[in-house]
Amino acid sequence: MAENPFFAPSTLPYELPPFAEIREEHYLPAFRRGMAEQLAEVEAIAGSTEPPTFDNTIAALERSGRVLDRTATAFFSIASSNSSDGIMEIEKEISPELTRHSDSIRLDRALWARIKQVTTSDPEEAWLLQKYREDFIRAGADLSETEQARLRELNEELSRLSTEFAQALLKAATEAALVVEDPAELDGFEQSRIDSLRQDDGTYALPLLNFTAQPALSQLTNRDVRRRLFELSVGRAPGNFAIAARMAALRAERAALLGFPDHASYVVADQTAKTVEAVEEMLGQLVGPAVRNAGREAEELAGQAGFPIEPWDWPYYSEQVRKARYDFDDSAMRPYFELERVYRDGIFFAAGKLYGVTFSERPDLGGYHPDVKVFEVFEEDGSALGLFLLDPYARANKRGGAWMNNLVDQSLLFGLRPVVLNNLNVTKPASGPTLLTYDEVTTAFHEFGHALHGLFSQVRFPRVSGTSVPRDFVEYPSQVNEMWVTWPEVLANYARHHETGEPMPAELVEKLTAAEKFNQGFKTVEYLAATLLDWAWHRLAPGQEVADAEAFEAAALERAGIAVPQVRPRYRTNYFAHIFASGYSAGYYSYIWSEVLDAESVEWFKENGGLRRENGEHFRRELLSRGGSLDPLSAFRSFRGREPRIEPLLKRRGLD
Numbered sequence: 176m177a178e179n180p181f182f183a184p185s186t187l188p189y190e191l192p193p194f195a196e197i198r199e200e201h202y203l204p205a206f207r208r209g210m211a212e213q214l215a216e217v218e219a220i221a222g223s224t225e226p227p228t229f230d231n232t233i234a235a236l237e238r239s240g241r242v243l244d245r246t247a248t249a250f251f252s253i254a255s256s257n258s259s260d261g262i263m264e265i266e267k268e269i270s271p272e273l274t275r276h277s278d279s280i281r282l283d284r285a286l287w288a289r290i291k292q293v294t295t296s297d298p299e300e301a302w303l304l305q306k307y308r309e310d311f312i313r314a315g316a317d318l319s320e321t322e323q324a325r326l327r328e329l330n331e332e333l334s335r336l337s338t339e340f341a342q343a344l345l346k347a348a349t350e351a352a353l354v355v356e357d358p359a360e361l362d363g364f365e366q367s368r369i370d371s372l373r374q375d376d377g378t379y380a381l382p383l384l385n386f387t388a389q390p391a392l393s394q395l396t397n398r399d400v401r402r403r404l405f406e407l408s409v410g411r412a413p414g415n416f417a418i419a420a421r422m423a424a425l426r427a428e429r430a431a432l433l434g435f436p437d438h439a440s441y442v443v444a445d446q447t448a449k450t451v452e453a454v455e456e457m458l459g460q461l462v463g464p465a466v467r468n469a470g471r472e473a474e475e476l477a478g479q480a481g482f483p484i485e486p487w488d489w490p491y492y493s494e495q496v497r498k499a500r501y502d503f504d505d506s507a508m509r510p511y512f513e514l515e516r517v518y519r520d521g522i523f524f525a526a527g528k529l530y531g532v533t534f535s536e537r538p539d540l541g542g543y544h545p546d547v548k549v550f551e552v553f554e555e556d557g558s559a560l561g562l563f564l565l566d567p568y569a570r571a572n573k574r575g576g577a578w579m580n581n582l583v584d585q586s587l588l589f590g591l592r593p594v595v596l597n598n599l600n601v602t603k604p605a606s607g608p609t610l611l612t613y614d615e616v617t618t619a620f621h622e623f624g625h626a627l628h629g630l631f632s633q634v635r636f637p638r639v640s641g642t643s644v645p646r647d648f649v650e651y652p653s654q655v656n657e658m659w660v661t662w663p664e665v666l667a668n669y670a671r672h673h674e675t676g677e678p679m680p681a682e683l684v685e686k687l688t689a690a691e692k693f694n695q696g697f698k699t700v701e702y703l704a705a706t707l708l709d710w711a712w713h714r715l716a717p718g719q720e721v722a723d724a725e726a727f728e729a730a731a732l733e734r735a736g737i738a739v740p741q742v743r744p745r746y747r748t749n750y751f752a753h754i755f756a757s758g759y760s761a762g763y764y765s766y767i768w769s770e771v772l773d774a775e776s777v778e779w780f781k782e783n784g785g786l787r788r789e790n791g792e793h794f795r796r797e798l799l800s801r802g803g804s805l806d807p808l809s810a811f812r813s814f815r816g817r818e819p820r821i822e823p824l825l826k827r828r829g830l831d
């Protein structure tokens with residue numbers, strides 16, 4: 176049997192994982208050898224008889240676990256982008272082992288005792304040392320044996336409940352589907368869509384997507400069908416209310432064990448927000464204007480409908496108003512958004528103007544799927560910077576949405592240059608060019624903003640490389656990159672008809688930008704309501720049990736001043752997967768927190784002449800290149816020259 180490709184560093188350029196050689200049977204042995212090697216390395220660090228120094232403790236920890244790191248990076252990337260039954264089995268088997276592995280490092284008393292004695296005067300080292308201390312304390316390193324035992328119990332029960340919550344939700348998507356017998360009730364859908372919903376028993380079933388306002392509500396003309404669909408949506412997986420309440424109580428207990436008044440305080444302590452007061456102050460500034468805006472929009476929609484509208488009417492009538500007022504038609508735009516051209520003449524073009532970088536395809540370097548393209552990225556002076564991989568198409572074995580991840584973390588410690596990957600979920604045409612919607616173009620620019628954050632990383636240690644920044648900061652650089660989508664010089668360069676090469680007509684461009692502020696009251700309120708709901712659950716004090724979760728939810732929205740009758744939260748408690756089935760508890764505020772910095776930065780670019788090389792250089796030097804190697808807000812201040820202000824965001828969302 177050939178040697179396991181994870182046991183030694185890849186020999187490919189930039190240490191790109193050797194996907195052609197990796198087979199499923201390599202993963203488990205590589206994970207296990209990787210964990211064993213790292214444990215031995217950690218034991219040597221913890222058991223050293225030398226006095227603890229930054230190099231023999233923190234830097235040594237950074238150097239540990241190379242096999243595990245290579246394996247996990249490739250595996251979890253594949254698990255998201257190109258999964259299989261075998262990969263899913265491995266994931267189920269290895270996940271609890273990985274949790275135990277990281278616990279056994281973070282709860283190692285000898286190691287923790289040494290970390291506490293390390294001192295350093297170098298600012299980058301000091302910042303990393305502080306990160307390590309926070310990580311260990313937050314994982315329970317300072318607790319007594321009894322407390323650590325209780326912590327492990329809490330973690331285990333929370334992880335079990337979170338799986339239950341997720342599985343109930345998965346089932347509800349089809350079990351709580353809207354079922355109709357008469358296809359006439361689906362009036363508003365295209366015939367091909369209706370046909371695709373037909374079941375074996377002759378009925379038609381419309382599955383639920385995981386948020387409140389189902390997209391179908393904007394098309395279905397039958398008001399009673401809309402109401403039924405809406406009620407199914409908000410009432411799905413009712414058993415999850417009790418699970419959520421139990422999880423909130425356990426999280427509050429865990430926070431108390433770790434010395435925090437509540438779970439939200441625990442979560443934000445290592446974010447840029449730092450305190451619950453800072454988050455509440457920002458949200459407080461948005462609620463009033465957003466509610467007033469939504470109220471105005473509701474009146475306008477009632478005018479269009481001829482009666483006071485209900486939550487299930489909003490998407491339908493707002494679509495009517497949008498068409499009437501902006502004549503916005505996605506299908507008229509798509510011929511101008513051809514995938515390859517959007518990248519070459521839009522995304523790469525803008526990056527060239529701003530940062531001087533160039534891109535050259537490397538067909539000799541393979542991805543994990545034939546559709547993955549590999550580009551080598553060069554600096555202005557021709558020196559090599561890293562690799563950018565693009566996996567644009569939807570596949571049955573790929574998770575939904577769009578995201579960026581690293582395949583190799585940049586670090587000076589290992590002399591490694593970055594390899595980053597962008598995933599999109601664009602439908603692959605049977606033949607001919609791939610034409611994108613406007614939303615897909617925006618998503619492509621967004622994900623490429625994350626890619627630049629990874630590519631420009633210029634830090635010493637892998638722990639703080641590229642996008643390894645707090646969750647309430649990471650969306651900021653990617654949101655900024657969206658500003659170039661409609662920047663005239665960029666748009667004129669890429670938005671050309673795929674057959675004629677004609678530029679997009681001026682009136683289409685105008686419609687594109689005019690429709691941007693439309694329906695912002697609704698969007699902001701549904702987002703803020705979900706955020707404030709997340710917040711209410713995680714501000715609960717330890718011991719404060721919630722018996723009736725639905726009543727708690729209603730009271731929380733009322734108290735926060737965000738209870739708009741026609742606009743329900745984007746997620747109700749029972750299907751709020753971000754906070755009960757993945758890592759965003761007390762963190763849903765992050766999106767708008769990042770957007771404050773984003774709006775500030777967009778304003779800075781505009782004040783300074785926009786798409787200019789020196790502007791890009793400043794943003795890159797002060798912000799993108801720093802990764803998580805310093806306090807992110809101080810990087811922002813160096814870039815912007817002042818503390819962030821909320822006004823640019825209010826202006827952008829039409830809330831000023």
Ligand SMILES: [Zn+2]
Pocket residue numbers: 621622625650653
């Ligand atoms: Zn993002």
